[in-house]
Amino acid sequence: MGDAKVLHDVQKQTVQKETVKNQTGKRTGGWKLRIGIADLGPVVALAILLIVGSVMSPVFMTKENIFNILSQIAKLGLGALGMTYVMISGYLDLSIAGILSLCNVMAVGLERSIGTVPAVLIVLALGTFIGLVNGTLLRLIKGDMGASVMITFGTGTILSALALIYTGGYSIRADDDPLFYWFGNGKISGLPVVVIFFFICAVIFHIVLKYTSFGRSLYLTGANPEAARLSGIATARVRTVAFMLMGAIAAFAAVVVSSQTVSASPVAGANYELDVIAAVVIGGTSLNGGEGSIFRTIIGVLLIGVLSNLFILIGLSTFDQMMAKGLIIIAALIMDKYKHLGMSRG
Amino acid sequence: MNILEMNNINKSFKGVQALRNVSLSVETGEVHGLLGANGAGKSTLMKILSGVLQPDGGEIRFKGEKVSFSSPLAAQAKGIAIIHQELSLVQSLSVAENIFLGRLHGKSFNINWKEVYQEAEKLLSRVGAHFSPKTLVRDLSVAEMQLVEIAKALSFQAHLVIMDEPSAVLSGPELERLFDTIESLTQNGVTVIYISHRLEEIFRICDRITIMRDGQVIETRKVAETTREQIIQGIVGRSMNEEFPAKDPVPLGDVVLSVRNLTLKGRFENISFDVRSGEIVGLAGLVGAGRTEIVRCIFGADRFDQGEIIYKGKPLKVKNPGQAISSGIALVPEDRKNHGLITRFSLRLNLTMSNLKKVSRWMFLQRKKERMAGEQLVEQLQVKTPSIEQLAVNLSGGNQQKVVLGKSLFSDADLLILDEPTRGVDVGAKREIYDIILGLAKSGKSVILISSEWEELLALSDRLIVLHEGKLKGELAGAEATSEKIMQLALA
Numbered sequence: 066m067g068d069a070k071v072l073h074d075v076q077k078q079t080v081q082k083e084t085v086k087n088q089t090g091k092r093t094g095g096w097k098l099r100i101g102i103a104d105l106g107p108v109v110a111l112a113i114l115l116i117v118g119s120v121m122s123p124v125f126m127t128k129e130n131i132f133n134i135l136s137q138i139a140k141l142g143l144g145a146l147g148m149t150y151v152m153i154s155g156y157l158d159l160s161i162a163g164i165l166s167l168c169n170v171m172a173v174g175l176e177r178s179i180g181t182v183p184a185v186l187i188v189l190a191l192g193t194f195i196g197l198v199n200g201t202l203l204r205l206i207k208g209d210m211g212a213s214v215m216i217t218f219g220t221g222t223i224l225s226a227l228a229l230i231y232t233g234g235y236s237i238r239a240d241d242d243p244l245f246y247w248f249g250n251g252k253i254s255g256l257p258v259v260v261i262f263f264f265i266c267a268v269i270f271h272i273v274l275k276y277t278s279f280g281r282s283l284y285l286t287g288a289n290p291e292a293a294r295l296s297g298i299a300t301a302r303v304r305t306v307a308f309m310l311m312g313a314i315a316a317f318a319a320v321v322v323s324s325q326t327v328s329a330s331p332v333a334g335a336n337y338e339l340d341v342i343a344a345v346v347i348g349g350t351s352l353n354g355g356e357g358s359i360f361r362t363i364i365g366v367l368l369i370g371v372l373s374n375l376f377i378l379i380g381l382s383t384f385d386q387m388m389a390k391g392l393i394i395i396a397a398l399i400m401d402k403y404k405h406l407g408m409s410r411g
Numbered sequence: 412m413n414i415l416e417m418n419n420i421n422k423s424f425k426g427v428q429a430l431r432n433v434s435l436s437v438e439t440g441e442v443h444g445l446l447g448a449n450g451a452g453k454s455t456l457m458k459i460l461s462g463v464l465q466p467d468g469g470e471i472r473f474k475g476e477k478v479s480f481s482s483p484l485a486a487q488a489k490g491i492a493i494i495h496q497e498l499s500l501v502q503s504l505s506v507a508e509n510i511f512l513g514r515l516h517g518k519s520f521n522i523n524w525k526e527v528y529q530e531a532e533k534l535l536s537r538v539g540a541h542f543s544p545k546t547l548v549r550d551l552s553v554a555e556m557q558l559v560e561i562a563k564a565l566s567f568q569a570h571l572v573i574m575d576e577p578s579a580v581l582s583g584p585e586l587e588r589l590f591d592t593i594e595s596l597t598q599n600g601v602t603v604i605y606i607s608h609r610l611e612e613i614f615r616i617c618d619r620i621t622i623m624r625d626g627q628v629i630e631t632r633k634v635a636e637t638t639r640e641q642i643i644q645g646i647v648g649r650s651m652n653e654e655f656p657a658k659d660p661v662p663l664g665d666v667v668l669s670v671r672n673l674t675l676k677g678r679f680e681n682i683s684f685d686v687r688s689g690e691i692v693g694l695a696g697l698v699g700a701g702r703t704e705i706v707r708c709i710f711g712a713d714r715f716d717q718g719e720i721i722y723k724g725k726p727l728k729v730k731n732p733g734q735a736i737s738s739g740i741a742l743v744p745e746d747r748k749n750h751g752l753i754t755r756f757s758l759r760l761n762l763t764m765s766n767l768k769k770v771s772r773w774m775f776l777q778r779k780k781e782r783m784a785g786e787q788l789v790e791q792l793q794v795k796t797p798s799i800e801q802l803a804v805n806l807s808g809g810n811q812q813k814v815v816l817g818k819s820l821f822s823d824a825d826l827l828i829l830d831e832p833t834r835g836v837d838v839g840a841k842r843e844i845y846d847i848i849l850g851l852a853k854s855g856k857s858v859i860l861i862s863s864e865w866e867e868l869l870a871l872s873d874r875l876i877v878l879h880e881g882k883l884k885g886e887l888a889g890a891e892a893t894s895e896k897i898m899q900l901a902l903a
Contacts, residue, residue: 277774278767285764289753295712295744296765296818297736355755 106400107349107364114371122378130374132257136325138370139259140165142363143318144341145348146270147311149362152345153274154307155287155354156213160199161315161341163224164192165334168319170231173239173329181245185320192316193309195220200305210354221338228331236330239323249324259321266314271359283307288355343390344369347397369393414439414571414602415460420469422455429455431626433469437571442593442603444617444634448646448863452626453606457573460604461493462486474570492564493573500548500556507531507544510563534562537599538592554588561592565601572596573604590616608697610639610902624648640895647865647894655870656845659853663873664688667857668727668826670709673718678704679881682718686826691848691858693872695865695897701881702861703745706828709859710742711735722826736765741819745830745861747808751815754804758796759785761803761814765822788817792847809840816847827851828859833867845871865894877901 118125144161151158168188175184202208202216239245251258274280285293286300294300315337323329348365350357372393376386415437422430430452437443447453458464460471462480471478473489480486483493500509507527508515516526531544540558548556557577564572577589593603593616605617613620614634621631622645629645668686673679679701686692694702708715711729720727722738729735732742744750752761762785763770770781785799792813796806803811812832819827829848833841848871852858862868868875875887877900884900887893 276776278771278776279774281760281764281767281776285753285756285760288756289749291750292753293764295710295732295742295750297733297822298764298767299731299733355753 107347107361107368111364111368111371114368114375118371118375118378121375125375125378128255130378132255132260134370134374135260135263136257137374138366139263140318140322140337141340141344141369142263142366143266143314143321144311144337145344145362145366146266146359147307147314148341148345149350149357149359150270150274150283150307151213151304151311152342152350152352153287153354153357154283154304155210155290156203156208156304156307157210157342157352158199158217158308158311159214159338160195160217160221160224161311162334162337163221163228164195164312164315165319165322165337166228166331167224167231167334168192168316169323169333170228170237170329170331172320172323173237174231176242176245176323177237177240181242184245185248188316188320189313192312192314192319194312195224196307196309196312197305199312200301200308203308204301204305225332225334228334232329232331234331236328238328245324246327247324249321249326259325262317262321266317267359267363270310274359279303279306284355286354340369343394343397347393349400352398365397412439413437414474416470416472417456417460418470418472420456420459420471421467422459422464423467429626430459430466433623433626433628435621435628435631437602437604438619439602440597440600441618442597442605442616444613444620445604445606445623446608446613446620446642446646447623448865451623451646453623454575455626456623457493457575457604457606460486461491461573463493487567487569490568490570491573492567492569492571493575494557494560494564494577495575500559502547502549504548505544506535506542506546506548506551506559506562509548509559510534510544510566512563530566531562534565535559537565537595538562539588539595557589558592561596565596569601571602571604573606575606576608577605586612608902610642613642614639622646639899643895643898647898655866656842656849658849658870661689661852661873663690664855667723668709668859669721670705671719671721673705673708673715673720675704675708675713675715677881679878682878682883684876684883684886686857686859688825688857689852689855690873691852691860691871693868693875694859694861694878695868695875696878696901697863700878700901702878703830704881705878706742706830706859706861709735710740710828712742736822736824739823739825740828741765741822741824741826742828743812743815743819743830743832745834747811747815747834751818752803752811754811755802757800757802758789758794758806758814759799762788762799762817762821765818769821769823784821788821792817792820793843807840809836809844812836812840812844813847816844820851824856826857826859828861830861831863832860833862833864841867865897868897869894 124130144165148158148161168191171191172184172188175187199217199220202220203213206212208216247258249259253261274283282293282298282303285296285298286303290300319333322333344365345357345362346352346365347368348361348363350361372389373386376389381389413436415435417433417435420430420433421428433452433456435456445453445457455464459466462483462485465481473491478489480489501512504512510531511527516523516530528544535542535544535558538558538561540555540562542551542555548559551559561572593605596603607613617634619631619633620637620642622629622642624646664687666685667688670685671683673682682705684692694705696702704713707713709720711731711734722740727738729738748754753764759781763781767776770777770784782799789796789799794806794810794813794817796810803814806814816832832848833844836844845867848858848860860868860871869892872892873888875892875897877884877887877897879901887896
């Protein structure tokens with residue numbers, strides 16, 4: 066029943082979330098039946114894309130291509146899980162580009178010197194620690210959303226610089242180690258390990274967000290930090306933990322990326338933060354905090370993954386792809402704004 | 412001759428009558444004091460006069476001519492200027508630029524700065540200011556900014572200047588200078604309407620006063636023929652009816668909270684008082700007396716500089732509201748919509764947020780438990796809502812306030828701090844909230860109650876603590892506690 070229940074709950078929450086936005090003040094009790102149109106948008110878009118894709122390209126719906134898409138989106142998807150937490154709590158984390166770059170080169174560098182397992186553990190610890198630093202800095206200055214953008218931009222810039230210093234600006238190759246290679250390229254009964262990792266992380270992030278008091282605190286903090294604080298929520302700690310999870314999962318994404326390419330580039334994280342935020346927003350999670358879900362984020366990530374795959378299949382150039390990506394991000398933000406406008410008109 | 416005649420002005424907001432047949436006449440060249448408690452309708456009346464609000468009915472005559480102002484600019488053009496309590500200067504610009512904001516001399520790209528500064532200089536000397544018109548506003552003291560506001564009003568050739576609590580932030584010599592300025596204005600034929608809560612000032616500078624209460628004018632009289640007591644009586648009124656529940660004497664228990672010499676520089680100093688179990692202690696004072704600041708410090712929401720808080724026999728050392736709540740203290744904040752509730756979330760989420768531990772096991776929320784707890788609170792407090800999944804924003808003010816109270820009950824607090832728990836709540840719901848508060852005390856909980864409504868404080872409190880500008884002015888209990896007595900202490 067596992068999947069079915071999760072899906073059912075997702076739908077239920079989707080409906081509830083929608084009522085959160087529906088402030089029309091009608092006490093008709095019919096709210097339970099309302100379908101989350103805002104959530105439906107990305108889902109419908111994804112469905113259309115899948116149909117269009119299978120019509121346009123015979124290879125699109127093959128198992129190989131689908132696994133290919135899923136492996137491709139692992140980096141984006143992992144980051145987007147963490148970013149969903151940070152964004153629900155009312156902050157943004159721009160430092161993940163730096164985290165990804167630094168952890169990427171360090172994973173490979175350490176793998177060469179002290180082996181795969183210690184390398185992975187150290188890198189994960191480093192990512193978590195950076196999250197702790199971000200959270201602590203913002204707690205000290207009692208930062209708002211704007212401050213989180215600037216602080217994490219600052220820490221991220223430092224980390225990007227450290228990544229370049231670490232390798233002297235060059236890319237480095239990983240040593241041959243089957244275990245290291247396995248993270249990004251291994252398969253379990255035909256299923257890419259990366260996809261399994263992503264799925265497990267997504268389920269955990271979903272459960273923690275929806276069913277624990279920590280998850281609830283994230284929503285409360287993001288929706289109204291002062292009201293949450295006065296109600297006894299340790300808002301600064303909640304946000305710091307969100308940053309730490311974000312840092313850890315970005316570090317894990319770095320390990321996956323370095324394993325996929327069996328090498329590391331000190332600029333591997335370039336634009337990572339913005340791609341991730343875009344995916345979360347395209348899924349329908351608000352930039353204003355207090356709302357969002359892992360379900361939405363996964364839809365957003367899949368949308369981007371499928372779209373890029375289709376672009377390649379139909380032979381669109383990289384430049385055209387960039388153009389399309391930009392347009393989609395703008396469209397997603399306009400939709401987000403429209404949702405909130407509708408709310409205030411209520 | 413009267414420069415201003417306002418006749419039978421009516422104004423209502425969403426069915427609430429804010430002004431009822433208000434008439435006001437002001438003589439040319441006088442300083443006319445406008446008095447009344449918070450919410451008496453003074454500000455609404457002045458907003459209508461200065462074109463910010465439109466009246467529902469009535470007539471305004473200015474210099475004998477019937478006028479109606481569609482905007483503040485229209486009122487300004489006729490010679491009516493208002494200086495708001497919150498100053499509206501641009502901090503990063505110079506004094507002269509602020510005075511002539513949007514109407515600097517010369518053409519857009521060719522401003523005649525010499526003329527601007529000369530004109531500004533003249534205006535500043537008229538109000539007795541001794542700083543250069545080139546000074547940046549952010550480098551001025553609040554008192555000096557006030558003078559710039561007045562100079563700005565004069566630059567419009569204002570014949571009538573409305574000052575809304577200009578003295579709220581002033582004291583001592585700064586206050587003297589403001590009075591001098593007002594005097595020189597009236598000598599030059601300018602008329603002033605002066606709003607203030609400080610009775611001393613009224614006697615000092617006003618020629619006549621008009622007292623308002625509950626949206627109506629109570630009386631207009633000459634200051635010279637008025638006593639302090641008459642003014643207080645006019646402001647407070649004497650009505651005490653079954654708006655309030657009868658308070659049975661509750662046997663008081665041990666001291667639960669003991670505040671010793673609490674000081675936060677610039678806000679309040681040397682505040683000491685006790686609260687016993689089963690006791691309702693009222694904090695009285697005017698806006699700016701420091702009541703909210705004090706309770707926020709007790710609750711750990713803000714830091715204090717010196718002093719000690721002893722709670723249940725032990726020094727209370729809380730760094731944040733979370734720790735205060737775990738110790739058994741709850742706060743119902745002044746600002747219900749922004750600090751008390753997350754209005755876009757459901758009642759269930761709002762009610763349980765003060766104690767998530769209570770509805771979770773191993774970090775996991777127990778939905779059923781949460782729902783039952785929410786429903787029980789809604790029932791207990793008689794919140795009128797179709798379901799606990801209703802969004803808080805859809806509830807009336809009174810019901811929202813009950814939810815905030817429910818939230819603090821859910822945290823199992825023994826000491827409840829209620830900051831203006833009935834602000835913006837209609838009469839019926841008010842009574843229900845009073846009953847809830849008295850019920851809490853009866854069950855042995857301690858309550859600190861802050862309210863700007865004296866009647867409410869008198870009806871509910873066992874003991875009253877009166878504050879004035881951050882200082883404790885006295886404690887009143889039993890027959891000693893009367894509105895007049897509070898007002899005397901609060902105005903100090």
